[in-house]
Amino acid sequence: MTTTETGTxxxxxAIAALTQKVIAAWAYGDADSFAGVFTEDGTMILPGVYKKGRDEIRAFLAESFAGNYKGTQVTGRPLEIRFFTPDSGVLITQGGVLAPGETEVADSQSIKASWTVVKRDGSWHLASYQNTPAKQQLPKPGTH
Amino acid sequence: MSSTDVPTREELVRNVAGLAPVLKKHANWSEQNRRVHDESIEALAEAGVFKLRRPKRYGGFEADTRTLVDVATELGCADGSTSWVASVYWIPTWMACQFPETVQDEVFATPDVRVCGTLSPSAMAAPVDGGVVVNGKWGFISGALHAQWQEIIAILVPAEGEPYPIMALVPLSDLLIVDDWDTAGLRGTGSVSTVAQDVFIPAERVLPLPAVLEGQGGAAGSIYRAPLLPVASASSVGTLLGLAKAAQDSFLKRLPDRKITYTAYASQREAPITHYQVAESALKIDEAAFHAHRLSTLVDTKTVEGGSWKLEERAIARADLGAVVRLAKESIDILATASGGSSIYQGIPIQRIARDVAAINLHALMHPNTNAELYGRVLCGLEPNTLYI
Structure with missing residues (x-):
């Protein structure tokens, strides 16, 4: 992992630890805890999904843990942390969701993610999370 | 129990040898169910296996590492997965004895307590009033399914100063088990993952990892006062000797009734290739035993003498571990190769033994290449490139 000079x-x-909180919350299927990593007005953008604010994020996660993500695990590791100011920065990770029985992320599930993080009252929170498939691009423009 | 009630090495080995029928009976069940059978755990408890590294003041034996080697040789001869789990418990149990006595009182309040553990810092810890809060996940937690405690490693992010690794003790009831153990080797060990979500650990159950790696527990001359890695290495090698002996037993037992199919050899026992294979395999067991015993002698002698450990001694401990692991696999593979197509059926032990020893050879701390490189690096006058020495 590479980091820049600013930031202790x-x-x-502490920023890298956010990934561990998410891994643990996911293993428990705990939407409250996962949503709690975000700031109150945080945003979550996934392919085909846009959620604004902790409440929307929590509801989406609760539905997912009961549905498509039931019995799954998430894995991920930090690639880079850059600070914009001592209180803000971006964490880049790679990882993805593991179906039951999987131990490595399938190409189709492999993502890279940007975590825009801010320090509030001494601890780091997720202001915006966005991920993108790591191994496939959007189709050529004009194809339907 | 007073210290005079501690059984001798010979008594312990005899008791454990007596478990073979039970452990063998459950070997296939363990493979199919991906965990050690409860009856095997009970049998280990009755034979005193969980008391070997338990402090004497809690009724334990404080056995030396030569005893661990000899006991695990018997266990590994009966079933590799059961032996692996038993020897894994010996290591975190020893690590638990690095904590203050009040913590040990709590852990060892459970008779035959089992502590599982890890050396991977795949979690993060944050300081809070009175302790730390941990989030993270650990894989390959052999023994978790029958343990009361887990020794965890996490990176502590202090309010000020650099982050550093800590070791801590957590009741299994505070962790989530993720049953992801579905493997080609050591399949019966149930080495699942565990997850901590916002788990509070009081400060007395937290130690800086570097202190544990140096091993300063107990009084001078105590088994708890030695560097962790040589102790862990000596705790691990017996299973390998046992697996190699089991392969030899299994091969020789089938030998009289086997031909070499599509050749003129009506008996495999008459073929010179077999003689060569059996001899090569047997000599490799002897070589593995040499390294296992040199390792346990080093740990036990230095423990009694109480002197400090030289870097070269710590490196040779890992080299011996790697050599045992390599030689056991070579010994087993020679006989597995000579065991015929009929040996791939689940009921024939040598196919399981070959898969178990292959799995052990891939373990990050046991890999023969990694250990040889580390030893050679130190012999060449370079600093070790790992904390784990």
């Missing part, structure tokens, strides 16, 4: 080692580790 403690800040970098």
């Amino acid at each position: 080692a403690a800040d970098q580790a």
